[in-house]
Amino acid sequence: MFDQFRERFPLLNHKWDEYIDLYHRIEVPAKTILLKEGETSNKAYMIEKGCLRAWFYRKDKDITFQFFFENEGISSTESFRKRIPSFITIETLEPSVLHWISKDNLDKIMEETMEIPEMRKWMMDILFERQAHYMHQFLSLIRDTPTERYLSLIKDKPHILQRVPQQYIASYLGITPVSLSRIRKKVSGH
Amino acid sequence: MFDQFRERFPLLNHKWDEYIDLYHRIEVPAKTILLKEGETSNKAYMIEKGCLRAWFYRKDKDITFQFFFENEGISSTESFRKRIPSFITIETLEPSVLHWISKDNLDKIMEETMEIPEMRKWMMDILFERQAHYMHQFLSLIRDTPTERYLSLIKDKPHILQRVPQQYIASYLGITPVSLSRIRKKVSGH
DNA sequence: GCCCTTTCTTATCTTTTGTTATTTTCTTCT
DNA sequence: AGAAGAAAATAACAAAAGATAAGAAAGGGC
Numbered sequence: 001m002f003d004q005f006r007e008r009f010p011l012l013n014h015k016w017d018e019y020i021d022l023y024h025r026i027e028v029p030a031k032t033i034l035l036k037e038g039e040t041s042n043k044a045y046m047i048e049k050g051c052l053r054a055w056f057y058r059k060d061k062d063i064t065f066q067f068f069f070e071n072e073g074i075s076s077t078e079s080f081r082k083r084i085p086s087f088i089t090i091e092t093l094e095p096s097v098l099h100w101i102s103k104d105n106l107d108k109i110m111e112e113t114m115e116i117p118e119m120r121k122w123m124m125d126i127l128f129e130r131q132a133h134y135m136h137q138f139l140s141l142i143r144d145t146p147t148e149r150y151l152s153l154i155k156d157k158p159h160i161l162q163r164v165p166q167q168y169i170a171s172y173l174g175i176t177p178v179s180l181s182r183i184r185k186k187v188s189g190h
Numbered sequence: 191m192f193d194q195f196r197e198r199f200p201l202l203n204h205k206w207d208e209y210i211d212l213y214h215r216i217e218v219p220a221k222t223i224l225l226k227e228g229e230t231s232n233k234a235y236m237i238e239k240g241c242l243r244a245w246f247y248r249k250d251k252d253i254t255f256q257f258f259f260e261n262e263g264i265s266s267t268e269s270f271r272k273r274i275p276s277f278i279t280i281e282t283l284e285p286s287v288l289h290w291i292s293k294d295n296l297d298k299i300m301e302e303t304m305e306i307p308e309m310r311k312w313m314m315d316i317l318f319e320r321q322a323h324y325m326h327q328f329l330s331l332i333r334d335t336p337t338e339r340y341l342s343l344i345k346d347k348p349h350i351l352q353r354v355p356q357q358y359i360a361s362y363l364g365i366t367p368v369s370l371s372r373i374r375k376k377v378s379g380h
Numbered sequence: 381g382c383c384c385t386t387t388c389t390t391a392t393c394t395t396t397t398g399t400t401a402t403t404t405t406c407t408t409c410t
Numbered sequence: 411a412g413a414a415g416a417a418a419a420t421a422a423c424a425a426a427a428g429a430t431a432a433g434a435a436a437g438g439g440c
Contacts, residue, residue, distance in 0.1 A: 058333050065329055078322055120304060122386055127317040132268055134324035139255055139329040142364035143248050146427080166388065172330035179427055224418065336397080369397055371419055 001048045001099065003069070009118060018111050023099040028092055035076055035090040040083055042109055043100040044075040051163050052098020054088045055171075064168040067093075093164060146175045147183050191261070191289065193236045199308060202257055209299050213289040225266055225280040230273055233290045234265040240286025241353050244278045245361075252360040257283075257350055283354060336365045364375050 002023075002174060006016045023046070028034075035041050037056055045052075054076070055064040065088070068074045079086035101109075113119040140149055150173060153160060160169065162182055170180040192213075196206045213236070221366040225231050226247055235242075237260055244264070255278070258264045269276035270293060291299075303309040332341055340363060344351060350359065357379075360370040 007337060060350040063333055065332060076324075077318070081318060113308075114310060117304075120310070123314075124317070127314070127321065128271060130266070130325060131317065131321045132320060134328050135267075138324050138331065141328065142361060143253055166384090171332060171397090176428060177388075178429080184429085185389080355416090366398060367418075368420090370398080372397085375419080 003047065004071070009116075009122070017021055022105040022109070023101045025097065025099050026038050026098050027095070029095050030092055032092045032096075033089060034092070035079075035086055035088075037084050037087060037089045039079075041076040041079040041086050042083075042103045044073060044080055044103070044106055045090075046099045047071065048097040050098070050100060051093045052096065053164070053168055054090050054092060055168075056088045061171070063171040065172065067164055067172070069159065069163075069167075093168075112137075141174060146173055146179065147187065149173050150180065150183050151187065191236065194261070198308075199312070199361050200310070201303070212295040212299070212358070215289050216289065217243055217285070217287050219285050220282055222282045222286075223279060224282070224288075225269075225276055225278075227267075227277060228275050229278045231269040231276050232293045233264040234263060234293070234296055235280075236263050236289045236329050237261065238287040238289060238333070241283045241289070242280060242286065243283055243358055244280050245358075246278050253361040255362065257354055257358075257362070259349065259353075283358075294362075322337070331364060336363055336369065337377065340370065340373050341377065 001018070002020045006013065009056075023094075025048070030046065034043070034045065034052070047068055049070060052068045052074060053064050054068070054074070055062045056064045057063075076086035076088050076090065078084065079088075084101075114123065140152065144152070153169070153173070164185075166180060167177040168175040173180065192206070196203065215238070222235070224235065224242070237258055242253050242258045242264060244256045244258070244266070247253075251342050264280060266276035266278050266280065268274065269278075270299060273293075298315075304313065328354045330342065334342070343359070343363070356370060356374075357367040360367040363370065365373075
């Protein structure tokens, strides 16, 4: 799962071995909570296999605000970065295979690799992409109707619909499960 | 306006002079369009005085998705970074004093300063903060009602309400001007 | 395969928002 | 200051979404 990095950058191979050794592989069942709202995150995860969601409570309902799949990284960004309590819970939706690394070790990797211009550029790209991702999410909410957002989801991220229970998708779209069910009926040719 | 940077970082003073010379000061009236939807951005701006908004068309209505004030930087991020057409228009709301720099020059500054660990850390912080900003915007839209969002705006960013016409705030909240007017009436004690 | 639990759908009613049009208030410009 | 234009408030109606409850469908565990 880390071969993509190894191939991509001209860092000496043994350095990659060293870094990859700092990751720990774990297998966990569905509905495993990796980080609880209020706790301070000190692990970042890479997903080898499976699917996770990040969510939080709001008036005794849970609101999902992001899904994660294979080859993506996941952490409670602000909590992990600033060592403050997380406002989200991270939970597996399927049995998953994950690789985690501690904050201290990741910081160490960062410090070293950020000296290398190429790695730096790569890191910046990732940060800009993530910023753009959230910006477009925000934009879609002020611009589109729930029906339009559902249709975009079908078009752009069909894998989410296939693997994630509908109730979680509803809150991700900013609506109730009942409303999503109505929209689904409407768009499937009344 | 650049003194904040000069004081903050131990870069030799003459380096700052050199960088600051790459900025051009301009004074523009209200409703000046600095970048038009579809054009490729090659300038980034710093705001010395005034107030701007970023917006785009949607079904012949304009939708505002961000406001900018004194001491903030503004550009069509993706357009500027990737040299692709911008999907937003940038426009002054008040007569403003701005400082702009070309992409080439800013790239040059970046390349040099990113070698310095302290500057790098600062840059990373900025990128993370911006990511967190959009994330929270997104979150607020799937979590809160328009009324709640309006109340947060009063509480957290009262300066926006004081300086920006209501119709623009409405689309920023994801609702119509009529609806915002109703909400205002409701929360001001029926 | 069967039971139990969870998830999804459907129905009804209430509340909120959108739409369109009109009136009132506020700005701006000469 | 006064006129013209822009912005905001209001009204009336339509459309959409929330809340709650009940029944149908699906999925997991044994």
